[in-house]
Amino acid sequence: MAHALKGRSAIVGIAAAGTGEAPGRTAIELLAEAALAAIADAGLKLSDIDGLFAATSNHAFPTLSVAEYLGIRPRFFDGTNVGGSSFEMHLLQAALALDAGLCDAALICYGSNQRTAGGRLVSMSEPQWHETPYRPRHPITAYALAASRHMHQYGTTREMLADVAVAARGWANLNPAAFARGPLTRADVLASRMISDPLTSRDICLVTDGGAACVMVRADRARDLQHKPAYFLGGAGAQWHRSITQMPDLTVTAAAESGPRAFAMAGLAQKDIDLVMVYDAFTINTILFLEDLGFCPKGEGGRFVADGAIAPGGRLAVNTNGGGLSCVHPGMYGLFLILEAVTQLRGHAGERQLRQCDIALCHGNGGTLSSQVTALLGSDAAL
């Protein structure tokens, strides 16, 4: 039995801005450009927006900064920051606020100039005092530790990790907007520079610039707008730790809790999913999340993704934009998962368009495998 929120609201506008490199532009400029373009894509006016949801790595009070910059006086706002998973949580918050009538048009937005501002992953995250003496280089250290444990416990190999990067590149090569394109083989990944064992530079996401935004309204209004609505079918978050030292089992993320809850809300199961968009900041992420979200048994993720199984033409369509590994990753990538899902649900994905795409899963990850938020989106056919 699906939850009452299923299908009650929909994403009706999406846009990205400055994806890749945007020299000379600030985070809020990229965010605002994406926001205005998403509102235009929805066929709405800036003055229609009365719900505001934002998270960035640049702004301590993102909804204040965005509302001021755009001149929005939102009736409802939420700046929940759970890293890259913030935007999947914002979808849930927006769905709730819209359904309750607390706002009528919700804008969810993000912007970052991380690449041109310094070229490194920047985080507002405070160091953990009990880790600091050992000089962890988070987020990389944490994910490398998780990968080491998964390899030890389940026989996952560097080749399997490499195949995640190769699959992402395969999709990126079909996406003209992807930042990293061109041939990439398993051997290339294995031969690239080791950053933090067992992760090489090719097992690690890009550092790009980029803004992104989407607009959500209630379903009745969505049907009157210009694009095919991408309905919100279900969403849920789970968080079990902050520091990687406190993660109970490094091979099991809280996606094992957020996923089933989101599926239950939508009344759907894994077999119903046409497109899986998971936050691939590192190659191990894709393996962990496919397991925890129930697409393969725990421990089998490495074997599940190997040999092109999630590449174009494979058995499951995963991260069809090219992912954080090859498309875009400006620090908090979560909103770009949603943009790709909506693009596929609309049938606007060009060369990489899936033959059938009526239900998409977006899974955001934040912190050091800390926050996990799953959202399910679908076309008319999913209702």
Added chain:
Amino acid sequence: MSASGPAAGPQAEYQAHLAAGRFMIQRSRSTGRYTFYPRIAIPRTGETDLEWVKASGLGTVYAITVNRAREGAYNLALVDLDEGPRLMSRIEGVETVAIGTRVKARIAEIDGGPALVFDVAQPGKA
């Protein structure tokens, strides 16, 4: 009693113990549950009747990576203490070790302050 006095919180108290050459962890008097990092209560169950006890110092490597920085490579490990809690540390004297390796704690100086590090435990020696 720690050097920082009775008003100090568990984090300061832990660090004062380390500075005095003692690796101490917290345990609930009533349930025997341990926790690390030091807190004011056991997470989830909430016991606040915590006492400081000397850690065995023995543990097992749960996960490990080698950070290959320009200035040189160094490892970071998660170690499961025999008492249960897990912590981040460094395995000294080796580039890396296999997961499952038995290790023993030692207090070293890092960046001018006391910090816990681990050595590979020698079989037969406690």
